[in-house]
Amino acid sequence: MARHNLLGEKGEEAARVYLKRNGYKIIEQNRRTKRGEVDIIARYKEWLVFVEVRAKSGQELGTPEETIDWRKKRKLERNAQAYVFYTKYKGLFRIDAVCVVFDELGGVSRLTHYENIVENPQR
Numbered sequence: 001m002a003r004h005n006l007l008g009e010k011g012e013e014a015a016r017v018y019l020k021r022n023g024y025k026i027i028e029q030n031r032r033t034k035r036g037e038v039d040i041i042a043r044y045k046e047w048l049v050f051v052e053v054r055a056k057s058g059q060e061l062g063t064p065e066e067t068i069d070w071r072k073k074r075k076l077e078r079n080a081q082a083y084v085f086y087t088k089y090k091g092l093f094r095i096d097a098v099c100v101v102f103d104e105l106g107g108v109s110r111l112t113h114y115e116n117i118v119e120n121p122q123r
Contacts, residue, residue: 007102011055012039014108015098022113024049033082036075040098041083048093050080052117055100064099068117077118094118 016026024042031038040051052072054064076095084093095118103109 007055007057008053010102010106011098011100012053014055014100014111015040015051015053018098018111018113019051031083033079033086035078035082038076038079038083046092048084048089048091050076050083050093050095052076052095052097053100054097055102057102058104059101064101065097065112065114068097073118080118 012029016029019040019042020026024044026040026042027048028041029039031041038050039053042049042051052068054067056062056064056067073095080093080095083089094116097114097117099110099112099114100108101110
């Protein structure tokens, strides 16, 4: 398995642990849609939350946040809408991001959770 795939899996695991600790119930992981993949789908209070996980080893070459541009947000929005349509979900939903930075020893040096990174995904 490629190094970036292992880093991504490790980032998703750190995100799952964080989300569970903070009251999120994980429903699905790595859900494929026709438009791509959703890293984590969770419930939080009245929300269905689609979580994009971005992980990097160090920040010398930029932060994980810098990898979420308008194109990525649009793709995330389309993935969420495809899931909502397919499952006939009628409630509130939002798209979050969890950005994880690992230190040189492989430990989490920073984990930041951003809520609702796409405005009004329910058009």
